[in-house]
Amino acid sequence: MTDLPDGWAMTTLGQLGKYLNGRGFKKSEWSDSGWPIIRIQNLTRAGGGFNYYSGPIEDRYKVANGDFLISWAATLGAFIWRGPEAVLNQHIFKVESYIEKKFHYYLVQHLLDDLMRSTHGSGMVHVTRQRFDGQPVRLPPLPEQRRIVAALEEHLARIMSSQQGVRRSVKRLDVLQRSLRQVVLCGGNPPPERLPHGWRWGKLRDVIDGVDAGRSFACHPRPARADEWGVVKVSAMTWGTFRPHENKAVPVDCPINEAHRIGSGDLLISRANTEAYVGAPVIVRDIQSNLLLSDKSLRLRMTAGIDKEWLLQILSSPFVRRQVSKRATGTKDSMRNISQKALLDVDIPIPPPGQQTVIASWLSEQLEGLKRMEAELGAVLIQGDLLRAGLFQAAFDGQLVPQDPNDEQASELLARIRAERAAAPPKQKTPSRRTRKELAAPPTRVTGDDYQQEALPL
Missing domain, CATH: 3.90.220.20 (DNA methylase specificity domains)
Structure with missing residues (x-):
């Protein structure tokens, strides 16, 4: 306009x-x-x-x-x-x-x-x-400025209220996801002393045949090109899905151990990460790069008859995540580490092999449904942002109020x-800080952050 x-x-x-x-x-x-x-x-x-x-x-x-x-x-x-x-x-x-x-x-x-x-x-x-x-x-x-402010704040308050409701729903989905994993994989929340028929308590080592650890490299800070080897960063294993682009290029003169190559179908664990993500598991679904395990990553090899998708879900359950976080060492403000022994000593409920596949398949389907709902709610939030931007444009184009x-x-x-x-009187030259008369500071301090910015609907 x-x-x-x-x-x-x-x-x-x-x-x-x-x-x-x-x-x-x-x-x-x-x-x-x-x-x-x-x-x-x-x-x-x-x-x-x-x-x-x-x-x-x-x-x-x-x-x-x-x-x-x-x-x-x-x-x-x-x-x-x-x-x-x-x-x-x-x-x-x-x-x-x-x-x-x-x-x-x-x-x-x-x-x-x-x-x-x-x-x-x-x-x-x-x-x-x-x-x-x-x-x-x-x-x-000036009178129209005031009418615009009144109209803006009325509409923006509605948008803010709606978006707050959507954000609360997103948080509930996260709680539902964790509760679903807990109940389905562990038989209840908290896990019952007596597991469902045919289940048993065991250690993670009872379902693991072996663990492969990577090594540390002096790498380039950039990702590897198609003709180079790369070492995965912990961020490749942090967010629930494997991110192959999160890697660092290995110098061409470094010797490569093929045993450390990451392959499709590998179940990986971040051995070192922040407190919230140490021990986070992912399955490598598809890989086209020459990527290697790092010293902060582990590859778990299952014993015969253990369903990999079930193992991924049990490792992601709140029951196991709490144990891993508790067993990890290091300060809370920095990288936390979990040793192979501490990881393998984690307690897990183990269902019969046939049930593992059924549980993993059903749970995966439910979690995908929750992800779709989360994506739909995210789209609603974006629509709210677009509506707010359009409202501002109309306000300052003179189209919001007559x-x-x-x-x-x-x-x-x-x-x-x-x-x-x-x-107005001319601006006086500001005197030196050492000579000008100024007001004394208040005698007390404000403790903490017990104040709040204006919660305007922006």
């Missing part, structure tokens, strides 16, 4: 407010108490709590609950601060809007894709101030903004 709706005017983002950049707090200035310092991760909830500053601070750097903030480096985003009174770190604007604040907020959200395409830098990407201020925008009259000819024209609003800015 190129024509401006009645009463609207073209302007730029820089004309809509005053954008006050945060202060660069040095690490040496951090304290255990005082003002919480708002960093980008405190806005995005990427992790970590507050750092604090206990020195004097100018008003321009203070942030109150409800303030409009924009991060313009590393992560681009618009936020309504819902937290304690704090001070603002560099690379974040505090916005003093000349227009309806919530409209300004949603407008910046709508413009993020355009601004992202104009980022600079290879490390901490950022938008230049010139590009930010010069971003063209279409501005409606125009009112009685509204003051946006051009008049802009003229008044320009006049007020021109009449």
Whole structure:
């Protein structure tokens, strides 16, 4: 849409407010108490709590609950601060809007894709101030801005509520999948002392004829080409299906042991992985590359009469996964390892061979059905995102709410903004940090992360 709706005017983002950049707090200035310092991760909830500053601070750097903030480096985003009174770190604007604040907020959200395409830098990407201020925008009259905000929030709340319901359903599917494995493979949740007729308790070693371990290579960081050998990474065995592209190329001068070659039908285990995935099993369904076992992977060879698909499912069951996680060694914050002996000592319920095949086939069919349901729910979430994007487009094209000819024209609003800015006293030169009079920091600190960002439907 190129024509401006009645009463609207073209302007730029820089004309809509005053954008006050945060202060660069040095690490040496951090304290255990005082003002919480708002960093980008405190806005995005990427992790970590507050750092604090206990020195004097100018008003321009203070942030109150409800303030409009924009991060313009590393992560681009618009936020309504819902937290304690704090001070603002560099690379974040505090916005003093000349227009309806919530409209300004949603407008910046709508413009993020355009601004992202104009980022600079290879490390901490950022938008230049010139590009930010010069971003063209279409501005409606002030009363229409408020009508747009009201309509947006009404529709977005419905979309958010629907998507939250879908996400809850996805979580329930995950719980159902784990419960299904537990009940079908172990006879109950928790496993009963007396197993079904014909079943018996045993160890994993009772159904394993042998274990093949790979070796460590000094590899290239890239994946192997078609004419090269590759060593699988743990990520190839982490996600339930074998990912042959997750490998590292072996230098041509390294000796190759064919016994370590991975073949179609192999049942692999990640011997070393994070706590959640150590011991994760996969079956190699199809392989066309020259791939080798690594020192962090194991290949299990079943004894005669043991169904491989059943073994895959029992190794994936919550009952076995908990045992593997408990037996693994290493710190929780790093790679965990499980030895062959510890793995083979895992307790498992063993059904008769004929039942193994029936159980594995039925369970696989049910799990595939759950996967299809999950994919369908994922498609619904995508539709919600598309609907939200379309809603924003309609709002800022002037199609979400009707125009009112009685509204003051946006051009008049802009003229008044320009006049007020021109009449404002000239900006005073900022004195040195050592000499300027500043406000004292609050005497107490905010503990933990018991604050919440505005849960706006974006």
